Amino acid sequence: MKSESTLKRTVAFCGVGLLLASGQALADYAPLSIDSPYAFGDWGGNRSQLEQDGVQFQVNYTMESASNFSGGYNQSTSARYTDQWGFGTTLDLEKLLNWTDTQFQATVTSRNGQNLTDYINDPRSGGLSSVQEVWGRGQTWRLTQFWINKGFFDHTVEVKAGRVTVGEDFDSWPSKFQNLAFGGGQAGNWRGDRWYNWPVSQWGGRVKFNFTPEVFLQVGFYNQTPSNYDTGNGFRLDGSPTEGNLVPVELGWQPTLGADKLQGNYRAGFYYSSVKGDNYSSYSNGQYGEDNHSYGGYLLLQQQLFAMGGDNKRGLSIVAQGVMNDHKTSKTDNYQSLALVWTGPFNSRTEDEIGIGAARIHVNDDYSKMLRQTNRENGVNDYDNPTYLPIQSGSEYNYEIYYNAHVTNWMNLRPNLQYVASPGAISEVKDAFVGGITATINF
Structure with missing residues (x-):
């Protein structure tokens, strides 16, 4: 209420x-x-x-509600509601100030509500994915974007700098799935202590080289300040304490194929973080003997397979994603997903959309060994003991199907069904069956 x-x-x-x-x-x-x-x-x-x-305003609202019909750690039926407000403005500085090929963006966000995933997962360990992707990163107000982008040499080179989020430029695609495991920026979802996705911003930027209208290479440089995550720090701009920097590199190809100009979005990337983290394989007697830098890579393959009636705004697309993180410092060392998205499935509903996806999130074996060793050192082997550390081992699997109803040009409603197998990659937690609904409104 x-x-x-x-x-x-x-x-x-x-x-x-x-x-x-x-x-x-x-x-x-x-x-x-x-x-x-x-x-x-x-x-x-x-x-x-x-x-x-040259002045554009954005005021948008996203609501995600979810209820566990069965399963999960807390098996009593629960429903939770979370939302996000976004208030932004885009300025075309070429029109306003005669600055050639220059844009400015400012966005403030506010997240509110509760997360059903907290009830699905064992609270001693937490989970891996989330059945409400808009929840997380602190239920607070944030300055999410405050950047300027400048093009040079007839837009062959772009330079962007300010308060930015990594996923708005790298490993990006526009997803309508409610489960976190199917959106863009997956490299950051499984390495969130290094790669800060929306709505958490940091000082940084990127240089993008547009070799052709379809092929690009971009390099980013982002300050690593963990306090950016903290609730109440959404407008803290001093960048301290700085622990290091994240440097992602991405090669992209965005073709339009065939007579119907079918849209593609292919990205391959690598990231390196100068911030050191605990090496899980070096754990012994309650402490880690080594710390190491972090790194990883990712693939995003998105392609429209066919158009309906020659209209490339309608048709079936496939999306495949993969992430590989280092085995030394990352809790989740690899991830894969596959999704099909059918836009305009019916002649009477040309702007509706159907999506179905499956994802696998794997826990680093060395992390699992560390948990087992900690329990042995503490003399605890009973899962029901409050001091027992649940063993996250193997993989969590997420599945979702949704129908996006384009109600008006300013509102979409998106009911969905989700299935989470082995929540948190803990064998003792029962699989969860979840129903959800998303609403998006542009004011």
Whole structure:
């Protein structure tokens, strides 16, 4: 009830503010028009005019609700609701200041709510994936983006710098899955102590070389400040204490194939972190004998397989992803997923979408050995003992199917079913069957 009342007050506040800013009661797109891309309409035509002049606003809301129908660590049926607000602006500085090929982006986010995954997993160990991807990284306000991007040599080279998130540029694709294991930025999901995905920002940037309209190479450099994760530090900008830097390198190919110009998105990347971490294989008598730098690689392969009726906005696409992390310092050493996404499956619903995916997240064997050795050293071997460390070993598997209903041009509703096998990669925790629903609204 508290979250619902907060939501209503926030929506009302945003609505009043935006309508006052328009200075007009009427709009080219009236508020709540199904054809408008924005729930609050076009502000009497002022919004479209501002975009033409180089000023674009984003106000969006994402809600994810989930309920465990059966299984999990806590097997009583539970439902949890979490959400994210985003408030942003994009400035075309070429139009505004005559700065050739230059853009500025500022975004503030707020996450709220509770996570059903906490009830699915053993609380002594936590889980691997999440059935509500929008939850996490602290339920707090954050300055998520504050960067400038400048193109040089007719956009052959791009330089971007400021407060950035790694996954907005590297290992990126636009996913509608509610389970965390199927979105973009998977390299950061399984190495989140080094690679900071949305909404956690850090000082950094990247240089991108566009060899052709389809082929690019980019290199990033990101400051590693763990306190960026902390609740209440969303606007802390001093970058201390700095522990090191993350450097990702990515080669990408984004072709349009065949007569139907079928869209592809192929990315291969490698990252290195100068921050050292415990070497799990060196664990003995309650301490680690070595620490090492971290590194890893990833693949993202996305391709539209066919178009429907010659319309490449409709059709079936396949997405395959893989991540490999070092075996010394990473808890999850490898990950794979495969997904199929069918856009516009019905002639009467050309903007709806169906998605189905399967993912595997594997726990580093050396991490599992460390847990077993810790239990032996503590003289605990009973899973039901509160001091026992549950053994995370092998893999957790996540499955999801969803239907995205394009209700209006500003709202989508997305019911889904998820199955989590071996939650947290702990054999004693029963598989969980979860139902969820996502709503996204652009104001």
